[in-house]
Amino acid sequence: MMIPTPSRFHFWRTVYSHGWCALEPFRVNRDARTLERVCTLSDGSNTLVTIRASRNDSGIDVASLTRLSRRQAKEIETQMRAMLRLDEDLAPFYRHVSRYARYRWIPRLGVGRLLRAPTVFEDVVKMLCTTNCSWDLTTSMVTNLTNMLGEPLDGRRAFPTPEAIAGVSESFLRKHIRAGYRSPYLLEFARRVASGSLTVEAWRTADLPTDELYAQVRSVKGAGEYAAGNILRLLGRYDYLALDSWVRGKYSELYHGGRRVSDTTIARRYREHGRWQGLILWLEMTRDWFSEKFPF
């Protein structure tokens, strides 16, 4: 199927907007120039989906390994739109940054859409796996979760459901997933979602002030300022800076010759951008990812 994309949408800059495309079940096939993943449908079935930019760049081409009913195809389209943020209106953001000469590269490159998982559940689990550890350990934990608890499909795996994670013990998460002290947090989160007491999927469409949504995200044990701020970015709310050691290091390298600066100093630079500050900060920190070395 071909799904039309908004003007100034750039498929590969969206795929590489942050680290998610390197975490299972996402896989980038650089030779075929595709993004792949196993997607889970509401009827419990799984299918391997391959996504590529269409020839004339006016959309994305989505292929499924298995034959889909009309209803299933519609559901895959909905997932693709959510993952690639196709329904997010960035026009107000582009209008805002266009007022600043130093940010006019943002609309020119068509950046600002941050890749996310089909579900909020997957995004939150992965975010908890990024806290207080190296990126290598994050990929290891997510790979272990997917390989050990995800439904198999032709040598690949889906991301585990809330029920699958909720059904294992804390010691399993420590011993086999290597999640360490994050294990009770992952377990509690999965159990709250599986039981229906926490309806995280509603967060993407919640008509709530950002502060209230932030408070709900912070109710997840293990989601502190950094994790909650980043989860909000994936919900389309950019009021928080979500500072972590990587961003702090990158910021000092870019603006202070590598000298460490306080969080207050960083916040001062972005506060005039109000609801867009978290997105502008992230795009500035990752601008060099899209230099001439960018392979796509």
Next chain:
DNA sequence: GCGTCCAGGTCTACC
């Protein structure tokens, strides 16, 4: 080989 530090932090107890 061993000890220490730290990486895309967070929670709790205590003041």
Next chain:
DNA sequence: GGTAGACCTGGACGC
């Protein structure tokens, strides 16, 4: 409200 200390893991580094 602010802060010290504890917490898993695994790679890098110094000795």
